[in-house]
Structures are given as C-alpha cells and as structure tokens.
Amino acid sequence: MYRTGYSTTSPLRIRLLAVTLAVPMGLGAAVGCNKTPEPEKATDLERIQPQQDEKGAAAKSKLPPIPDGPAAVVGGVEIPREKFMAIYELKLKKYVDRGREVPTASDRRYRKSIIDRLIWAEVLRQEAAKLGVTIDPKDVEARLQKQREGIKDWEKHLERRGETEDSLRELVEIELLEKAILNKLGRLAVTDEEIRAEYEKVKDHYKSDKPRVRASHILIPVGPKDRLRPEPGKPPPPEPTEEEKKKWEAEALAKAKEIYEKAKAPDADFAALAREYSEGPSGPKGGDLGIFTKDRMVEEFAEAAFRLGVGEVSKPVKTKFGYHIIKVTGKWPAGTLPLDALEDQIRKRLEQRKLFEGKRDLKKELLSKYEIKNNIEPTLGPDPRARRPKPPAAKRTLGAGGEAKSGETKAGEAKAGG
Incomplete structure (x- = not known):
C-alpha cells in the first residue's frame, strides 16, 4: 500500500522545518525579540501602594492614599502634610528605586511611626512653651555634629536612614526637650537616700580579694x-x-x-x-x-x-x-567597695532609670492632656498584630501526690530546688 505525503522524520521534512523555523528565529534575534523585557520602575507613590504583605501573599486590603490637608492638628496647631510626606517618601524610596511594591505591614509601620513622632514633637514644643522651658540650639548642633563624625557621605547616610536634615534635627530636639521638661518638673533628681538604698542592694556585687x-x-x-x-578596605601602610x-x-x-x-x-x-x-x-x-x-x-x-x-x-x-x-x-x-567609691556610678544609673521611666510617663500624661486630631490614623487600618491569636497557655499536670510532672513546678516553689 502506498502512503501519500511524506514522513515527519524524512530528511526532506526535517530540512523544510529547519528552514521554516530559522527565519523567524533569525528575525527575532535581529530585532532583539528574544530579550526579556525589563520591569518598569514605579515613579510615584500612587504606583507603589502596598499590594502584598511581608511574606509576599496577596494583601486583603490596600492602604488608602495619604489624605490632603494637615497630617494632624495638635492643640489647634496644624502639622503640614508636606512635613509628613518629606519623611514618608524617603522611607519608601528603596521600594520605588527597585520597582517594588511596599509591603502592607511595612507601609503601616512607616505611617504610624512618622505621624506619632511628629505629634509628640509638637506636644513637647507646646508644653515647653507653657513651662518656660527652652533648649540651646548649640546643644542640638553638637549632637548632630557628633552623629556626623566618621561619616563620609552625610547625604547618602540620611537617605539610607530615611531621614531629612530637618527630621533628624527634630529627633534630637525631642530628646533634649523631654529631658528639659522632666528636669523642670523635678522628676530626674536623685536623693542621697535613694543612692544609699541602691548601694545596699548592689554592694555585694563589688567584693574583691x-x-x-x-x-x-x-x-x-x-x-x-x-x-x-587605617581606612576600611584600604591596604595597610608600608612598614616605617x-x-x-x-x-x-x-x-x-x-x-x-x-x-x-x-x-x-x-x-x-x-x-x-x-x-x-x-x-x-x-x-x-x-x-x-x-x-x-x-x-x-x-x-x-x-x-x-x-x-x-x-x-x-x-x-x-x-x-x-x-x-x-x-x-x-x-x-x-581588698574587700567590699565603700559607698563613696560607687556613689557617682549609682547616681548615673538612677538618673538613667528615672529618665527612661520619666519619658514613658510623660508621654502618657501629655498625649491625654492635649486635643489631637490624627488624619493619618484612619489610613492605617486594623493592626495586624491585634488579630494574631494568642498561643494557648501550657497545661500543668500534677501527679497523684500533687507533684508537678515533666520538670514543672508547683506554684510558689522555686525551680532550682525550692
């Protein structure tokens, strides 16, 4: 029986296929069609609104854009939107430059931290004015100069941190204002009685033979x-x-x-x-x-x-x-160091403790005292951490005699042998 046509594996068929495929492939190579197109980079904030969460899964909701008008109003004083955006855009710049979308959790964190600190700075300024507290601009500049030491490219350093010169200056002012207000209120003073009490607690740690x-x-x-x-990355200098x-x-x-x-x-x-x-x-x-x-x-x-x-x-x-x-x-x-040997050290430790606790208490106190309208907060959505279920509490099983099993301890007993 005769077959019509020709076999797909015949020499003639193979040659025809080779010629047919070679033409478009050659043309494609000539015009660069075989190159993978580069992803287009985002050029503005509208195109980098978050679409994914930290793990790359599709986000359930997209954070709304930053609203027009003031970012917040504190005691009748507006915090301009431009002031918020100057820092916010720097925080997002690394995503813009790479053409990446901003993870929702990161975007929420940036927005909240920026507006919280801008509000707190304004609260401190208003409270300082009421108390007659001021800070010396020379102290602010000295702190900034200290940060600049050893940094070759200051502008690039600011960009990496996601800060402007003004925003970094305000961070320094916040720190100095907090301390100045607490000093004015007498909350950082350390008494001799407090030093003696602390010494009695710690003196046994300062024994030596x-x-x-x-x-x-x-x-x-x-x-x-x-x-x-020597500068990092440079070869060591020759032997003198x-x-x-x-x-x-x-x-x-x-x-x-x-x-x-x-x-x-x-x-x-x-x-x-x-x-x-x-x-x-x-x-x-x-x-x-x-x-x-x-x-x-x-x-x-x-x-x-x-x-x-x-x-x-x-x-x-x-x-x-x-x-x-x-x-x-x-x-x-040899022996235990006396109080006079440790007094300065204890005083500094107590001052640092009072400063830490004082800042925490002052913030809680003043934020409840001032009338604040936060226009960024509605764009944050619910806190994802608040939705995380708490891990179940570990169950404690007691034996027949009331003893704890598997190395667990009964309430009121010390773990290391009571």
Whole structure:
C-alpha cells in the first residue's frame, strides 16, 4: 500500500522545518525579540501602594492614599502634610528605586511611626512653651555634629536612614526637650537616700580579694593618626623606616611631657585636658577608666597606677599603646567597695532609670492632656498584630501526690530546688 505525503522524520521534512523555523528565529534575534523585557520602575507613590504583605501573599486590603490637608492638628496647631510626606517618601524610596511594591505591614509601620513622632514633637514644643522651658540650639548642633563624625557621605547616610536634615534635627530636639521638661518638673533628681538604698542592694556585687584603684589617663599614641586608624578596605601602610620610628617616638614623648607639665599644676583640670588631648576612647569622658584591679591593665600602666597616691599624676608612661599621663582618683584595699567609691556610678544609673521611666510617663500624661486630631490614623487600618491569636497557655499536670510532672513546678516553689 502506498502512503501519500511524506514522513515527519524524512530528511526532506526535517530540512523544510529547519528552514521554516530559522527565519523567524533569525528575525527575532535581529530585532532583539528574544530579550526579556525589563520591569518598569514605579515613579510615584500612587504606583507603589502596598499590594502584598511581608511574606509576599496577596494583601486583603490596600492602604488608602495619604489624605490632603494637615497630617494632624495638635492643640489647634496644624502639622503640614508636606512635613509628613518629606519623611514618608524617603522611607519608601528603596521600594520605588527597585520597582517594588511596599509591603502592607511595612507601609503601616512607616505611617504610624512618622505621624506619632511628629505629634509628640509638637506636644513637647507646646508644653515647653507653657513651662518656660527652652533648649540651646548649640546643644542640638553638637549632637548632630557628633552623629556626623566618621561619616563620609552625610547625604547618602540620611537617605539610607530615611531621614531629612530637618527630621533628624527634630529627633534630637525631642530628646533634649523631654529631658528639659522632666528636669523642670523635678522628676530626674536623685536623693542621697535613694543612692544609699541602691548601694545596699548592689554592694555585694563589688567584693574583691585584690586592691583596686580608680584612674584617668591621657593617651598620646606614637605615629600619624592615619597609621593608627587605617581606612576600611584600604591596604595597610608600608612598614616605617627606623628613622621614622625614632622621629614619631620623639614627637609623642615631647607632646606627652608638655601635657604632663600642664596636668601636674595645682589648679589643673585633668578631665578637660583629657578631652582636649587624649587619643584614647576614654578621652571624651575626661579620661576616666573606672575602678580596676592590677591584672586588668597592661603591666607598665598597672605598675605606675598602683604606685601613685590619690590625686597624684604620673610622668609619661610608655606602653604598646603609646604614652600615658595617669591620675589616680581613688584607691581601696581588698574587700567590699565603700559607698563613696560607687556613689557617682549609682547616681548615673538612677538618673538613667528615672529618665527612661520619666519619658514613658510623660508621654502618657501629655498625649491625654492635649486635643489631637490624627488624619493619618484612619489610613492605617486594623493592626495586624491585634488579630494574631494568642498561643494557648501550657497545661500543668500534677501527679497523684500533687507533684508537678515533666520538670514543672508547683506554684510558689522555686525551680532550682525550692
């Protein structure tokens, strides 16, 4: 029996298929049709409204756009929408630049944190005005300057943080205003009675079988600063010559001797000299190293410090770190440190505790005191964390005699043997 046509596997059929397929493939390659089209990047906030949650699942609802008009009104004072948007757009910029949609949970968190802090800043300003409390602009600038230290590209740093220069300045102002208001209200004062009570609680933690001293120092390292703190990613500097080593050594010693002459003067302010000259990490704290035993320091430093009497200043002492001018501010034998040794430390700890608790209480108090209209809050929707079911409480099973099974404990008993 004869077959009409030709086989799909015949040489002629294969050649025809090859020619037929080659034409569109060649044309496609010529015009670039085989390239995967790049995703179009979002260019405005309307196109990056959140569609997905943090895990990538489709979100049940989309957050509404930011409304026109003021972002909030506090005590009759409007917080402009533009002020909110300046920070909000920076927070979302990383998603815009990558053409990604903003996760709903992230968007909600950004909106809430920004408007909450703008409202709180305005509340603080109004309360400070009522109390006659002010902050020094120099203190604000000093804090900002401290943050700028060591950052090469400040603008890029702000962008990464999602802040503007003005918004960062306001964060510093919030911190200073909180403390100033609490001081005005007398809520940060620490009494001698509180210090003594705290000392009784902690004194057993300050026992030692070795003598201790408290000392401050001024460190003058040997060699140029760029050798001491090389920039990350750069190769280490070449090994110095013997002549360079001798030169750096002589310069460091000469500077240390000059500072020593100033430090040993009867009216010298050692802490101020340390802040001005010391290259060590304790310099900004006036050179204070705290209380230590002899074995906590390098040998040359420890020997010099423990030979000094209270209030005495050492001549320059050489260690592997450079030259040190040391001043001993306290000295105690083995045993429990007395109250006077720990008083400053306890006072600072109590001040920090009162500041933390004071900020929390002040916020609760003032936010309930002022009339606030938050126009961003309606766009947040329900808090997703509020919908999470709580895990069931662990069941406690008791044996026949009332003892707890599987290592559990009965109420009122300590876990480690009662």
